[in-house]
Amino acid sequence: MSFTEQSLRPIRPAALRTSSALALSLALAVACAPERRPDNLEPAATGGGFQAQYRTPGPKPKEAVALRSAAMNAETCRAPAGGTGRAAHAPAGLGGEALSRGDLLDIRIFGDTTFSGAYEVSRDGTVKLPFLGAVPAAGRGSGSVARDIGARLVAGGHxxxxxxxxxxxxxxxSVRVGVSGAVFEPHVIELGLRGDTIDTRRQEALGGSTEGRNLSAALRAAGGIRPDADLSAVRLTRGGRSYSIDMRGAIEGTAFDDVMLIAGDTVAVPSRGCFQEALMVPSPVSPPGVSLFLSNLTQPATGNAPSANGAETRQVPYGTRFLQAAINANCVGGALATSGHRSAALLSRNPLTGVSVVVERRLEDMMTRADRDDYDPYLLPGDALACYDSTVTNIADVARVIGAVAGGF
Incomplete structure (x- = not known):
C-alpha cells in the first residue's frame, strides 16, 4: 500500500477516541500541574525585599496574630538625619517671598517718574534701574529690594x-531647579509654568502670589518622594550654601514651611534605607497616583483593537495595595466554581537597588486570610500586574481546544 493510499484511509472512531482521550489526559495533567514559583535575585520570599509584604505567605493563622510587616520594614531604617523633633519653620533666609530671574516687578517711588516703572529681574538675578546700576534681587524679598533701592537713591545724590x-x-x-535623591523621577524640572487659561484680573493686579514654585511642588513634579525618603532633612542648595529643611509636616498634616524656590536651586532628598509605610499616603509631596501596567486576558490578544488594549496602564491612587489592584483589574469575583482559585503576579522594582522582583498571590487565599495585610504589598509607580485564571477555567479551555481538534477529523 502506498503512502498516499494509507494517508487517505479513514481514521477509525476507536482510534480517534483513544487519541482524543490521551490528548485530554495529557492536557488536564498540564493544566493541573503546579506552576513554578517566581525566582528573585533578592530574598523577597523571606522578607528581605524592599517591602516585608513581598515575602511568601505561611500557613493560615488559626487565631488572631500580631502583624509583623511594619516592624520588619522598620528594622533596616536609619535614624532621621533631622532628629526626632519637628522644625515647623525653614532656616533663616529661606522663609517668605523669594524673587528669581524672570519675575516682573512694579517699582514706584513717591512723586517720581524717572525711576518708577515696570522691571524684570534679569538673568543675572538683578534689577537694573536707570542711573542706579544693578540691584541684587534673586533670593531676596520685595521689601529688602525696596530698601536697597532707597539707599542707592541717597548714595547717588538723587x-x-x-x-x-x-x-x-x-x-x-518659571524657574528651573534640579531634584535628586529619594524621588521616583530625579531630573531638572521647570516650576511655575502657567496653564492654558490665564486669569487676566490676577495678571493685572499687583502683589502676585504663587504656590507653583514651592519646594513641595518640586518634589511632586519629580515623581513624588519614595517610601525610603528621609523628609526630616531635605537638602536645598542655593548660591553655594546648603540648608536642611524638615518636610515631615507634609505627610503628618502638621505645620511646615514650604520654601519658595528660585532659578538655580538644587534639592536632594536623602534616604533612610528602608520602606516606610507611613509615607504611602496621598500628600503634597507624594506621587499623584500609580500608573499600573495590567495584563488580564483569558485568551491571548489577537490585536489591540479587538482586545481593548488601547490603554496599557490604569491609574490608581497612591497607597493602593496589591489586592485592591487585583480587584480593580477584575481579577477577583465571578462564579466561585470557575473563578475561586485565580492567582495574580506583581512585578515591581526595588528603587534602592534597581533590581526587579516578582511576587505571586493566590487571590482567594488572600481574601480569606486574617493576616492578609502582612502579605499585601503596596503598589509603586511603574508596577505591573498579571492575572491568571483558575484551574477549572484552564481545563475548560483545554477541553474546547481538544473538541475543536476532534471536530476537524
Missing part, C-alpha cells in the same frame, strides 16, 4: 534722604 519706595510683584516667572 535724594537727600531715602524716599518711600514700593516694590510689588506683578507676575512670578
Amino acid at each position: 535724594y537727600p534722604e531715602a524716599p518711600e519706595v514700593s516694590v510689588l510683584v506683578s507676575d512670578f516667572g
Whole structure:
C-alpha cells in the first residue's frame, strides 16, 4: 500500500477516541500541574525585599496574630538625619517671598517718574534701574529690594534722604531647579509654568502670589518622594550654601514651611534605607497616583483593537495595595466554581537597588486570610500586574481546544 493510499484511509472512531482521550489526559495533567514559583535575585520570599509584604505567605493563622510587616520594614531604617523633633519653620533666609530671574516687578517711588516703572529681574538675578546700576534681587524679598533701592537713591545724590519706595510683584516667572535623591523621577524640572487659561484680573493686579514654585511642588513634579525618603532633612542648595529643611509636616498634616524656590536651586532628598509605610499616603509631596501596567486576558490578544488594549496602564491612587489592584483589574469575583482559585503576579522594582522582583498571590487565599495585610504589598509607580485564571477555567479551555481538534477529523 502506498503512502498516499494509507494517508487517505479513514481514521477509525476507536482510534480517534483513544487519541482524543490521551490528548485530554495529557492536557488536564498540564493544566493541573503546579506552576513554578517566581525566582528573585533578592530574598523577597523571606522578607528581605524592599517591602516585608513581598515575602511568601505561611500557613493560615488559626487565631488572631500580631502583624509583623511594619516592624520588619522598620528594622533596616536609619535614624532621621533631622532628629526626632519637628522644625515647623525653614532656616533663616529661606522663609517668605523669594524673587528669581524672570519675575516682573512694579517699582514706584513717591512723586517720581524717572525711576518708577515696570522691571524684570534679569538673568543675572538683578534689577537694573536707570542711573542706579544693578540691584541684587534673586533670593531676596520685595521689601529688602525696596530698601536697597532707597539707599542707592541717597548714595547717588538723587535724594537727600531715602524716599518711600514700593516694590510689588506683578507676575512670578518659571524657574528651573534640579531634584535628586529619594524621588521616583530625579531630573531638572521647570516650576511655575502657567496653564492654558490665564486669569487676566490676577495678571493685572499687583502683589502676585504663587504656590507653583514651592519646594513641595518640586518634589511632586519629580515623581513624588519614595517610601525610603528621609523628609526630616531635605537638602536645598542655593548660591553655594546648603540648608536642611524638615518636610515631615507634609505627610503628618502638621505645620511646615514650604520654601519658595528660585532659578538655580538644587534639592536632594536623602534616604533612610528602608520602606516606610507611613509615607504611602496621598500628600503634597507624594506621587499623584500609580500608573499600573495590567495584563488580564483569558485568551491571548489577537490585536489591540479587538482586545481593548488601547490603554496599557490604569491609574490608581497612591497607597493602593496589591489586592485592591487585583480587584480593580477584575481579577477577583465571578462564579466561585470557575473563578475561586485565580492567582495574580506583581512585578515591581526595588528603587534602592534597581533590581526587579516578582511576587505571586493566590487571590482567594488572600481574601480569606486574617493576616492578609502582612502579605499585601503596596503598589509603586511603574508596577505591573498579571492575572491568571483558575484551574477549572484552564481545563475548560483545554477541553474546547481538544473538541475543536476532534471536530476537524
